[in-house]
Every structure is written in structure tokens, then in C-alpha cells.
Amino acid sequence: MTPPERLTVRGPEDILSFIPHSLGYWPAQSLVAMTLQGKRLGATLRLDLPGRDVLADPTVFARTVCGYLEADENADGTLLALFTNNGWLAGPGCYDTLLDGLELALDEAGMPVRDAWYVGDQYWRDARCIGPDCCPLPGRPVQEIRDSLLNTEMVFRGSSVGPAPEQRQPAGPVPGLHRAAVLEAEAVWSAQLDLRRQSRAQFAAVLGQWEAMLARPAEHLQRPSVQRDAFLRATLLVPAWRDAVLVMAAAGSAAAAAGAEEFGIFNDDARLGAMAPAAEHGAPDEVPSAADVPDALSFAPADFCTEGLLMSGHQAGNPAYGDILMGHDPAVPQWRGLDALDLVLEHLAQLGGPSAAAALTGRGWIAWCRGRGSYSAAYLGEALETEPGYRLAELLLELVRRGTLCGWAARKEAAWQKFGPDAA
Structure with missing residues (x-):
């Protein structure tokens, strides 16, 4: 694929639609963290969402996330997306405590959370939004993400989203x-x-x-x-x-x-x-x-710039x-x-x-x-x-x-670029 001269993000739907293209698949029960360098996206990290024992005290998990993201030495902010159908729950199984722990740890690490979202199979919403006008229950349709302008542009440029690794089917039979x-x-x-x-x-x-x-x-x-x-x-x-x-x-x-x-x-x-x-x-x-x-x-x-996306x-x-x-x-x-x-x-x-x-x-x-x-x-x-x-x-x-990172993957100047000039 020829690298785009610039991909402009116009809203959260564009950011969320970029994640599956970056990973190669649509994540489930996952935390995806993306670093920011000003208005520019840096590294993308995906981790399995932790169980209830970690949710009771997410301190260690949050530090682990920070440790990975600190590989991006120029990061000055973070975006979080929690891919789960439990983002609308309160009490046990709720991820609010995890978000609190992540926000605290990332703020202390100099990468404050600029925005966070829950993304389920059918609906998505701002993780901190409680206003019925902007985030009406049960949320906004996930189809908005799939129909975003950025997703359309990525597909047009040759990028595709495949099945998750665990759902990958072996190659067809050889004659x-x-x-x-x-x-x-x-x-x-x-x-x-x-x-x-x-x-x-x-x-x-x-x-x-x-x-x-x-x-x-x-x-x-x-x-x-x-x-x-x-x-x-x-x-x-x-x-x-x-x-x-x-x-x-x-x-x-x-x-x-x-x-x-x-x-x-x-x-x-x-x-x-x-x-x-x-x-x-x-x-x-x-x-x-x-x-x-x-x-x-x-x-x-x-040259992926988040210019146009409004983020606190x-x-x-x-x-x-x-x-x-x-x-x-x-x-x-x-x-x-x-x-x-x-x-x-x-x-x-x-x-x-x-x-x-x-x-x-x-x-x-x-x-x-x-x-x-x-x-x-x-x-x-x-x-x-x-x-x-x-x-x-x-x-x-x-x-x-x-969770050991390959040395090349941990350095931006050495990391594989899916959308680089040699990417297919």
C-alpha cells in the first residue's frame, strides 16, 4: 500500500475505525491504548481485559500498560478504547475502576488520557459520558464506526480487516x-x-x-x-x-x-x-x-494526524x-x-x-x-x-x-509499518 499523505480524523468514529486496521482484526474483550504525540498518533497497544481480581486493584495492570507505552518516548497523551459488551454495567464486572487506575498511572507517566470509549458488538459510547443527549442508551450504533470516512479511505487504499488470530482458518487444502x-x-x-x-x-x-x-x-x-x-x-x-x-x-x-x-x-x-x-x-x-x-x-x-478530532x-x-x-x-x-x-x-x-x-x-x-x-x-x-x-x-x-516486546517493535524508528511504502 502507498502511504497516505495525510489521514485526517474528524471524530471518534475515525479513531475507532483505525484500530482494527492497525491490529489487522476487530478486537474483543480487549483494552487498546494509543499514544499521542501532540495531535499525531504514535504506538498502538492491545491487551486482554483483566479479570475481576485485577479490577479490584488495577494498580499493577495499569503500571504494565504504562511500561509498554513508555517505549514511545515522544508520547504526551493517550487514547483508550475498551472493546467489551460490559461497558454499560455498574458494580461487579464494571471497568470504571480500571479506567480510574489507568488514568491515574498514565497521568503520572506524562501521558494523560485524552479520551476513552467503550465499544461493544452493537453499540459504542464515550466512557465518561453520562449525558442522554450525546450518549443515549444503549449507545451509538457500531455501524457508525464501520461507515466512517477514515474506514472507507483505508479500504480504498488497500487495507483490510481479517478474523481475530484465534479465529484464523488454516489455508485451503493443497491439491x-x-x-x-x-x-x-x-x-x-x-x-x-x-x-x-x-x-x-x-x-x-x-x-x-x-x-x-x-x-x-x-x-x-x-x-x-x-x-x-x-x-x-x-x-x-x-x-x-x-x-x-x-x-x-x-x-x-x-x-x-x-x-x-x-x-x-x-x-x-x-x-x-x-x-x-x-x-x-x-x-x-x-x-x-x-x-x-x-x-x-x-x-x-x-503522517497520521488527529487534526480535526476534538479531545479533552x-x-x-x-x-x-x-x-x-x-x-x-x-x-x-x-x-x-x-x-x-x-x-x-x-x-x-x-x-x-x-x-x-x-x-x-x-x-x-x-x-x-x-x-x-x-x-x-x-x-x-x-x-x-x-x-x-x-x-x-x-x-x-x-x-x-x-509480554516481552521485540526490540524492533519497541522503537518507532525500527518498528514494522503496516502502512509503510513496502506494505502490501
Whole structure:
């Protein structure tokens, strides 16, 4: 999508309609907090609404929210939206005490709440409005949000709102013949590549294949190809190569190669020739046999202004794998490479099996890098359903559940921009 020159907010409906576009889905039972920098939107944070035990004393929860929002160092205000059907209740289950705690904590943090709203399935209202003229019971129709001018403009510019992560449906079935052909070829590639795990030449061939794949136009990244798909899936079964692909997409092939050297995965006695699929020329793929495989691996847009809304470790200069996987290095990742990798991994995951667990884990890591914890948890959970005990998925899911932010997601200058120039 081409970034808009300016998106002007004319009323609360516009702000509330922007939230699902920013998150990618319409939230439920959620607190959404958005920082403000003057009249400009900054970071968007979504958290599950807490239970009654927290509502009795929301101090710790409110401090947690502040801790996340303080990543936006230029924030001088906050907007809150509580997506719940309980916003009209009084007494137990009411969120007024939560709002009070949030307002107090955010005010002390220098990010006072400028406005807050309740949004239910059918109605929405200003959280602090009690006047029947402006907030008549049961509230204003949610359709006003869906029909807002900003929502219309976002859709016109190519943005879409999908299902919530937990409601996401797996990709449609892969044609049986293609699936059988890929899985047969994958078994052959895997047997051959397993003999070359410690080969520098094979490592270079693997990265070369992935690098060439990620450089393709977006519309070509998910085209089926038996030999290529089988080879790429087989490389994901080697943990060192899988990690190198993630690192390469974010930080480049030099960082991936340097990290592999640092981990000592190579053996100079590994002398088997490197293998890779033949270059594609548009001809139909044939399933290789063991004999004929040839020898040869959310911040708002910078110009989103709320004007019009009335509101009261390194080696030799290369980043280490750990620093890259945690989002500390490089200063700004190669988002185009990560976006391309996500599309390829989506395609490779459709065939199931252990390779799918690796692909889904990679997608979970990319979603975490983007600051989309809900999507990350969904992908990682799916990986563990596919392959119980898959270690990298378990480790990443623990990070997500702890609320750990990827280093890139916590810095505006490095964060993924859904509406940036490279966004689809």
C-alpha cells in the first residue's frame, strides 16, 4: 500500500475505525491504548481485559500498560478504547475502576488520557459520558464506526480487516497430487542434505536459494514448484539453517554466515558437493529421485494526524544471532525481506509435517518482530499442534506469553509499518 499523505480524523468514529486496521482484526474483550504525540498518533497497544481480581486493584495492570507505552518516548497523551459488551454495567464486572487506575498511572507517566470509549458488538459510547443527549442508551450504533470516512479511505487504499488470530482458518487444502509430489521430493532432498549439514558450500547454497527466493516479486513468492518447495522445506529441518534463514531475512546473508561461523557448525572435512534445485525456466517440475538430484539452503503512519478530532552480542562488526532474533540488531531490520519470508513460509506450511512446524515457527517469530503478539501466539500454537515439543516454538511462545516486546517493535524508528511504502 502507498502511504497516505495525510489521514485526517474528524471524530471518534475515525479513531475507532483505525484500530482494527492497525491490529489487522476487530478486537474483543480487549483494552487498546494509543499514544499521542501532540495531535499525531504514535504506538498502538492491545491487551486482554483483566479479570475481576485485577479490577479490584488495577494498580499493577495499569503500571504494565504504562511500561509498554513508555517505549514511545515522544508520547504526551493517550487514547483508550475498551472493546467489551460490559461497558454499560455498574458494580461487579464494571471497568470504571480500571479506567480510574489507568488514568491515574498514565497521568503520572506524562501521558494523560485524552479520551476513552467503550465499544461493544452493537453499540459504542464515550466512557465518561453520562449525558442522554450525546450518549443515549444503549449507545451509538457500531455501524457508525464501520461507515466512517477514515474506514472507507483505508479500504480504498488497500487495507483490510481479517478474523481475530484465534479465529484464523488454516489455508485451503493443497491439491493432493502436488502435496504427494512435494513430500516425496522433500524426503529425497532431506536425506541428501542431512549428509551435508556441516558443509560450508552447502550452507552457502542454502542461503543462496533462499536469498534468490526472497528477492522475487511478491506475486511470485507463493507459486507452487515441486523441487523448489521440497528443497526449501527440507532446509528448514536443519535448525542451524532454519535460524540462518531468519537472520538472513532480517539482517542479510553476511550476518547469517558470520553467526554460523561463530557457532562452529562447519567441518572442513565435509567434502560432499553442495546441492540445490536446478534453476527454474517455467517448465513443469518433475519429482527427483535419489539418483537424479543434481550436485551443485503496530506504530501509526508518520503522517497520521488527529487534526480535526476534538479531545479533552557482536562479532567482527556483525550482529550476533541472539541479538538479531531478539530484535536488538540491526538498528532497523530488512522489513521487505521479512515480509517476503512470511509469504514463503505461509506457502510452505500448507503441506503439514515437521517442516510445517518450522515454517509456522518462523511466521510466529516474524509476527512477534512486527509487534503482533496475538498472531505470534496463534502461529506458535499451531506449530506445537503440528509438532508437539518443537523447541524454538516453545521458547518463542514463552517470550510472547510473558509480554516481552521485540526490540524492533519497541522503537518507532525500527518498528514494522503496516502502512509503510513496502506494505502490501
